[in-house]
Amino acid sequence: xxxxxxxVLISLITTMGTLAIGQEDGGSWTPSRNVEWVVxxxxxxxxxxxxxxxxEIINAExxxxxxxxxNYQTDGAGSVGRRRVSRANERGHMLLTFNNGDLQPxxxxxQGDLDMFTPIAVMATDGQILLVPADSPFxxxxxxxxxxxxxxxxxxxxxxxxxxxxxxxxxxATGGDIExxxxxxxxxxxxxxxxxxxxVVIAKPAASFELVSxxxxxxxxxxxxxxxxxxxxxxxxxxxxxxxxxxxxxxxVGPQDMPQEAVEFWSDVxxxxxxxxxxxxxxxxxFLLTDNYLPWDEALDxxxxxxxxxxxx
Amino acid sequence: xxxxxxxxxxxxxxxxxxxxxxxxxxxxxxxxxxAMPGIGSLAGVALLLPLTFTFNPTTGMIMLxxxxxxxxxxxxxxxxxxxxxxxxxxxxxxxxxxxxxxxxRPGQALFTSNIASFIGGTIGILILTILGPNLARFxxxxxxxxxxxxxxxAMTSLGWLLGDSPVKGLVTTLLGIIxxxxxxxxxxxxxxxxFGSLYLLGGxxxxxxxxxxxxxxxxxxxxELRNKKREFDTERLTLKDSLLxxxxxxxILPPAIxxxxxxxxxxxxxxxxxxxxxxxxxxxxxxxxxxxxxxxTGRIEGVAAAEAGNNSxxxxxxAPLLSLGxxxxxxxxxxxxxxxxxGLNPGPLLFQNQPDFTWGLIASLYVAxxxxxxxxxxxxxxxxxxxxxxxxxxIPVITMICIMGAYSANNSLYGIxxxxxxxxxxxxxxxxxxxxxxxxxxxxxxxxxxKNFRQALQISDGSFLIFFQKPIAAVLMxxxxxxxxxxxxxxxxxxxxxxTKGENI
Numbered sequence: 116x117x118x119x120x121x122x123v124l125i126s127l128i129t130t131m132g133t134l135a136i137g138q139e140d141g142g143s144w145t146p147s148r149n150v151e152w153v154v155x156x157x158x159x160x161x162x163x164x165x166x167x168x169x170x171e172i173i174n175a176e177x178x179x180x181x182x183x184x185x186n187y188q189t190d191g192a193g194s195v196g197r198r199r200v201s202r203a204n205e206r207g208h209m210l211l212t213f214n215n216g217d218l219q220p221x222x223x224x225x226q227g228d229l230d231m232f233t234p235i236a237v238m239a240t241d242g243q244i245l246l247v248p249a250d251s252p253f254x255x256x257x258x259x260x261x262x263x264x265x266x267x268x269x270x271x272x273x274x275x276x277x278x279x280x281x282x283x284x285x286x287x288a289t290g291g292d293i294e295x296x297x298x299x300x301x302x303x304x305x306x307x308x309x310x311x312x313x314x315v316v317i318a319k320p321a322a323s324f325e326l327v328s329x330x331x332x333x334x335x336x337x338x339x340x341x342x343x344x345x346x347x348x349x350x351x352x353x354x355x356x357x358x359x360x361x362x363x364x365x366x367x368v369g370p371q372d373m374p375q376e377a378v379e380f381w382s383d384v385x386x387x388x389x390x391x392x393x394x395x396x397x398x399x400x401x402f403l404l405t406d407n408y409l410p411w412d413e414a415l416d417x418x419x420x421x422x423x424x425x426x427x428x
Numbered sequence: 429x430x431x432x433x434x435x436x437x438x439x440x441x442x443x444x445x446x447x448x449x450x451x452x453x454x455x456x457x458x459x460x461x462x463a464m465p466g467i468g469s470l471a472g473v474a475l476l477l478p479l480t481f482t483f484n485p486t487t488g489m490i491m492l493x494x495x496x497x498x499x500x501x502x503x504x505x506x507x508x509x510x511x512x513x514x515x516x517x518x519x520x521x522x523x524x525x526x527x528x529x530x531x532x533r534p535g536q537a538l539f540t541s542n543i544a545s546f547i548g549g550t551i552g553i554l555i556l557t558i559l560g561p562n563l564a565r566f567x568x569x570x571x572x573x574x575x576x577x578x579x580x581x582a583m584t585s586l587g588w589l590l591g592d593s594p595v596k597g598l599v600t601t602l603l604g605i606i607x608x609x610x611x612x613x614x615x616x617x618x619x620x621x622x623f624g625s626l627y628l629l630g631g632x633x634x635x636x637x638x639x640x641x642x643x644x645x646x647x648x649x650x651x652e653l654r655n656k657k658r659e660f661d662t663e664r665l666t667l668k669d670s671l672l673x674x675x676x677x678x679x680i681l682p683p684a685i686x687x688x689x690x691x692x693x694x695x696x697x698x699x700x701x702x703x704x705x706x707x708x709x710x711x712x713x714x715x716x717x718x719x720x721x722x723x724x725t726g727r728i729e730g731v732a733a734a735e736a737g738n739n740s741x742x743x744x745x746x747a748p749l750l751s752l753g754x755x756x757x758x759x760x761x762x763x764x765x766x767x768x769x770x771g772l773n774p775g776p777l778l779f780q781n782q783p784d785f786t787w788g789l790i791a792s793l794y795v796a797x798x799x800x801x802x803x804x805x806x807x808x809x810x811x812x813x814x815x816x817x818x819x820x821x822x823i824p825v826i827t828m829i830c831i832m833g834a835y836s837a838n839n840s841l842y843g844i845x846x847x848x849x850x851x852x853x854x855x856x857x858x859x860x861x862x863x864x865x866x867x868x869x870x871x872x873x874x875x876x877x878x879k880n881f882r883q884a885l886q887i888s889d890g891s892f893l894i895f896f897q898k899p900i901a902a903v904l905m906x907x908x909x910x911x912x913x914x915x916x917x918x919x920x921x922x923x924x925x926x927x928t929k930g931e932n933i
Contacts, residue, residue, distance in 0.1 A: 192615065193617065198630055225612075303698070311568075
């Protein structure tokens with residue numbers, strides 16, 4: 116037994132030793148093994164499309180030599196994955212997709228803050244939109260507003276974080292009676308409304324693009340300042356007389372103790388990703404997002420502003 | 429072009445030499461990855477995805493599907509041979525598969541597992557081919573209310589049907605549910621039941637739990653029995669003896685076919701996966717199968733039902749992915765990523781816009797399934813030799829596998845500690861006759877049940893009547909009540925009978 120314990124210890128130490136090699140040489144850092152990219156919402160939602168697109172571009176352009184594996188960790192509403200990345204000692208080999216939809220529960224529910232992570236980049240600004248099934252009784256945006264104002268009970272689905280935020284703002288502004296079903300991602304919320312289990316869903320264009328293009332769902336009200344282009348053309352809350360518009364940023368962070376060289380490496384890779392045509396046309400253009408690339412230092416300040424808002428609430 | 433012609437075109441694409449070779453390579457790698465505890469099909473497909481980028485789309489997808497299937501096959505091998513399920517669906521396979529191996533029939537168990545997996549996969553794909561998009565529409569009807577009802581039926585069956593004593597079964601089921609609630613609330617993200625521990629805050633990690641409770645507990649058991657007679661009968665471990673007789677083959681057909689239909693339907697439902705498919709198929713067999721009450725003692729029917737159920741569910745999971753663009757699982761998401769990478773947009777229009785690719789993919793699923801079966805059958809004779817390894821070598825080897833698997837799950841020593849704790853728990857449970865499977869299944873199913881149950885009550889504004897107001901849910905609830913009431917009624921009838929007998933005398 117003693118010998119076995121020794122053997123186990125030696126193999127563990129050797130493994131860890133191997134993992135630790137190739138980081139302390141300073142200067143220009145590059146990944147030396149597979150990179151794990153954690154997404155804390157389920158596949159099929161906006162975050163998974165965002166992450167998948169970036170990884171795809173990195174591969175196509177050959178920006179990183181090692182493979183990047185996307186790991187969906189939705190346990191505990193995403194909090195388990197966030198904690199795991201925050202404390203990970205993976206040097207530069209772990210990334211986390213981090214939008215304000217993730218920052219908000221981190222600050223307001225989990226008693227965490229941005230210091231748990233190292234911001235790498237802000238990539239884009241996304242917007243939310245309310246969708247209804249093609250045969251919904253809410254034929255116009257006004258029908259929906261009238262129902263809210265008359266206190267009719269409405270079952271609404273959506274993802275977490277910023278979607279819950281939007282729901283709260285709608286309730287506050289209209290006094291409506293909304294029963295909100297929280298899902299692990301917009302993809303799950305879309306499945307729910309397609310099955311007729313909810314009446315309205317909060318979504319973003321990327322995850323719902325195919326369903327709206329095919330006419331399964333139709334746009335009802337946009338929650339952005341200027342609304343969306345086709346096929347998501349719909350009045351905004353502002354058009355309808357309510358001052359509701361939310362900004363959703365899409366960003367990337369790393370573990371708390373990520374080395375500075377690794378932060379700069381990834382920030383720079385992301386800078387190259389946003390310059391590609393595939394990103395500009397295929398992602399931002401098609402899914403109606405706004406270009407908003409900020410390298411690590413600016414991303415830090417930008418995310419901090421959001422944290423301050425959430426702490427104040 | 430009609431469906432059939434499109435499918436034939438698909439076959440013409442799929443059956444090139446290059447594609448067959450890719451499928452064979454995928455099957456081989458998939459079995460290896462699947463058999464290693466701790467690396468599930470998701471990680472398997474994710475690890476191998478980059479490999480396929482160099483191929484053209486059809487070849488790449490054929491290889492990926494082969495990996496996906498082969499994972500399911502591989503998961504059951506370690507379950508049968510060393511009682512450590514390589515993936516969650518294989519928990520059900522271990523129930524009958526490992527007792528069979530202990531009785532000196534590992535070959536038959538592996539063979540049954542291969543054949544049943546093949547039948548499950550084939551029927552699943554056939555249903556997918558014929559019903560495709562309609563099937564996905566049907567799956568959508570399983571909203572929170574229906575899923576909660578289905579999972580309640582599953583949960584009640586756990587305690588009653590697995591193991592000898594319902595009370596002990598209920599105790600382990602509840603223990604599983606309690607363990608699943610530790611960490612963060614799945615709906616709101618609020619921390620709960622972690623007793624201030626930073627480790628427990630992340631919940632109880634699943635892979636170390638499975639490896640510990642199934643695998644390491646066994647090592648302790650082996651150490652205890654070390655000086656006693658070798659329990660495996662290794663005399664008859666030749667290939668010839670491990671083939672099924674014609675009678676046995678006919679015995680596994682009905683359960684395999686029944687389970688395939690059930691598994692496919694389960695696979696299509698959002699949020700339910702191969703584990704639920706395998707579990708409900710096994711339960712169905714236990715209820716309606718001939719000699720169903722003997723399941724769990726090392727019956728080929730049990731292995732057949734579980735394996736057919738999980739492989740058909742894996743095929744069914746492709747329906748929502750292809751026709752709605754919504755992946756049913758993490759593995760599905762990786763496959764979806766693969767599709768997107770090839771410039772395809774899965775969604776309601778995929779079958780219309782890209783018929784050649786879609787049907788090529790479905791044809792390639794067939795091809796992948798056949799190739800995987802062939803690779804699996806070829807390596808079976810080598811696998812059963814594992815059981816010839818003496819216990820004194822098996823103990824350190826399995827211990828190493830357990831430690832590595834538990835560590836690699838999260839790259840943390842915490843996993844190893846949890847694995848050891850659950851090893852001891854598993855050992856004690858076995859010693860005192862508490863079944864382990866209900867605990868694990870309850871642990872897997874409880875979070876989904878909790879989420880759907882709470883959402884169902886949200887929809888109904890707190891009224892429990894909603895479970896009887898929706899038709900699918902109502903049928904399930906009647907079934908549930910019958911399950912719970914039947915032993916009580918049977919007991920009462922027995923009492924009345926005894927009573928009248930007494931009066932007659």
